[in-house]
Amino acid sequence: MWNSRATRWIGAAAFAVVALGLSLSDRAPLLFKQFRHVAVGAWRSGERVLAVDILNRSDIPWAADELGHMALWGMGMVVLGLLFRHRVPVDVLAAGLFVSSIGVEVLQRVATAGRAMEFTDIGANGIGILLGLVVVVATTAISKSAISKSEARRPA
Numbered sequence: 001m002w003n004s005r006a007t008r009w010i011g012a013a014a015f016a017v018v019a020l021g022l023s024l025s026d027r028a029p030l031l032f033k034q035f036r037h038v039a040v041g042a043w044r045s046g047e048r049v050l051a052v053d054i055l056n057r058s059d060i061p062w063a064a065d066e067l068g069h070m071a072l073w074g075m076g077m078v079v080l081g082l083l084f085r086h087r088v089p090v091d092v093l094a095a096g097l098f099v100s101s102i103g104v105e106v107l108q109r110v111a112t113a114g115r116a117m118e119f120t121d122i123g124a125n126g127i128g129i130l131l132g133l134v135v136v137v138a139t140t141a142i143s144k145s146a147i148s149k150s151e152a153r154r155p156a
Contacts, residue, residue: 008083015076022072023104023115069121070128073101077132085140094133101125 077097081090105122108115 008087011079011083015079019072019076019101019104020107022068023108066120066124069124070131072128073097073125074128074132074135077129078135081132081136082139085136090133090136090140094129098126098129101129 077094080097081093084093102122102125105117105125109117
């Protein structure tokens with residue numbers, strides 16, 4: 001299923017639509033703020049129930065917008081990396097995705113009135129892509145190891 005050509009291109013198109021939709025929408029920052037509010041509220045509720053204090057807002061080094069950029073482009077790297085890893089080297093895929101993220105930031109400046117290109121967003125995109133690349137490389141290594149072990153157990 002994951003190796004079919006249609007699945008790969010549908011996955012790539014779906015990510016492109018989501019990335020462009022969120023990046024070029026004037027409502028995306030509000031969406032991230034609302035999501036952050038819900039996530040932090042759920043986390044704090046869990047902390048109250050467990051009577052622990054694990055995470056304070058001051059512990060999180062980035063703003064909600066930057067975390068959103070990292071999550072979006074990191075998930076994009078994971079999805080595209082897992083779909084295309086047997087066709088395109090993942091480092092080339094990561095580089096192409098990073099260049100695409102810069103293109104989307106430039107589009108924000110050119111194609112929208114309410115959004116602007118920000119270098120911190122580009123940096124956050126890059127960090128997200130690198131984290132996604134780590135996930136793809138680790139998943140690939142674990143998968144290859146499991147396949148090698150199962151082949152070694154087969155009787156000759």
